[in-house]
Amino acid sequence: MNALWKASLVNHQQPMTAAAELLRDSQNVVVFTGAGASAESGIPTFRDDDGFWREFPVDEFATWPGLVRTAISCPRRVAEFAYAVLHPIASAKPNAGHVAIADLERHVRVIVVTQNIDGLHGEAGNTIVHEIHGSLFEVVTLRGRFVKLLSRRRLLKMSAALDKARRGWLCLPRTLLAIRPWLGLVLRGVHRPKLVLFGDAMAGPAWSQSLNAVRNCDCLIQVGCSGVVWPAAQLPQTARATGARVISIDPQRTAGDVWLRGTAAEILPALVQRAFGAE
Numbered sequence: 668m669n670a671l672w673k674a675s676l677v678n679h680q681q682p683m684t685a686a687a688e689l690l691r692d693s694q695n696v697v698v699f700t701g702a703g704a705s706a707e708s709g710i711p712t713f714r715d716d717d718g719f720w721r722e723f724p725v726d727e728f729a730t731w732p733g734l735v736r737t738a739i740s741c742p743r744r745v746a747e748f749a750y751a752v753l754h755p756i757a758s759a760k761p762n763a764g765h766v767a768i769a770d771l772e773r774h775v776r777v778i779v780v781t782q783n784i785d786g787l788h789g790e791a792g793n794t795i796v797h798e799i800h801g802s803l804f805e806v807v808t809l810r811g812r813f814v815k816l817l818s819r820r821r822l823l824k825m826s827a828a829l830d831k832a833r834r835g836w837l838c839l840p841r842t843l844l845a846i847r848p849w850l851g852l853v854l855r856g857v858h859r860p861k862l863v864l865f866g867d868a869m870a871g872p873a874w875s876q877s878l879n880a881v882r883n884c885d886c887l888i889q890v891g892c893s894g895v896v897w898p899a900a901q902l903p904q905t906a907r908a909t910g911a912r913v914i915s916i917d918p919q920r921t922a923g924d925v926w927l928r929g930t931a932a933e934i935l936p937a938l939v940q941r942a943f944g945a946e
């Protein structure tokens with residue numbers, strides 16, 4: 668189906684019908700997700716009214732130097748922040764949106780590119796997931812070399828210890844003890860969670876694999892991304908520049924050839940159902 672025909676199709680049909688048509692006509696699909704994809708699993712987004720950065724300012728919490736400065740000046744704030752990040756992720760389960768993305772693999776080739784650090788796409792069953800901002804479950808050396816993976820059970824234990832540390836005495840030593848599985852603090856040096864904070868290089872090799880995937884896809888579904896953080900925000904444009912069509916799913920209007928207004932857990936199952944019915 669040539670691009671022109673596709674464009675007129677997109678403009679003239681109900682968005683859901685147009686999106687389902689695009690998906691059915693695709694072989695290689697990239698699903699690009701942001702915090703909105705996990706909101707219905709109980710994990711706050713970053714920039715919505717109840718978003719993380721509303722309560723924890725970016726300059727204090729979104730860079731490693733900022734975190735170290737805040738840990739020295741006000742350890743309880745860092746314990747609060749670590750708990751606010753860790754607890755919802757440790758206790759989260761894939762929502763209907765994650766499940767639909769995994770289900771999509773039965774119909775087309777799917778590569779998931781996610782900005783999320785919550786591990787929910789893998790847990791829902793997707794086989795290829797590129798975590799471009801890292802993962803809360805992966806521990807690396809300060810230079811980024813792999814050390815180990817932590818289980819969700821381990822993260823739950825860490826968040827319970829953090830909950831006590833943020834409320835009690837000796838907050839800093841107890842916080843460091845609670846997050847020790849991330850930090851190591853043994854003879855072999857200091858470790859850290861594999862997270863990409865502002866100013867960091869993107870997580871290798873996930874980033875180069877993601878660029879390759881979007882350049883070779885024929886449809887990109889963007890789910891719950893505000894599109895304000897670079898270089899991740901370039902991915903939909905890179906896909907379009909190589910001829911792919913972009914479907915965006917978000918309660919707010921976001922860029923794309925077809926915008927499906929609504930939440931991930933509502934729209935994704937309906938889209939997969941509309942595109943592939945009971946196949």
Ligand code: APR
Nearest residue numbers: 701702703706712713714782891892893896917919930931
């Ligand atoms: N379903 C779908 N989309 C949703 C839902 C939902 N249930 N709830 C909110 N959204 C949308 C919002 O409208 C918004 O467009 O999800 C988007 C969330 O935007 P952000 O909070 O900016 O999150 P994200 O785009 O993932 O942020 C990018 O910024 O802070 C850094 O590293 C962090 O990976 C993150 C990056």
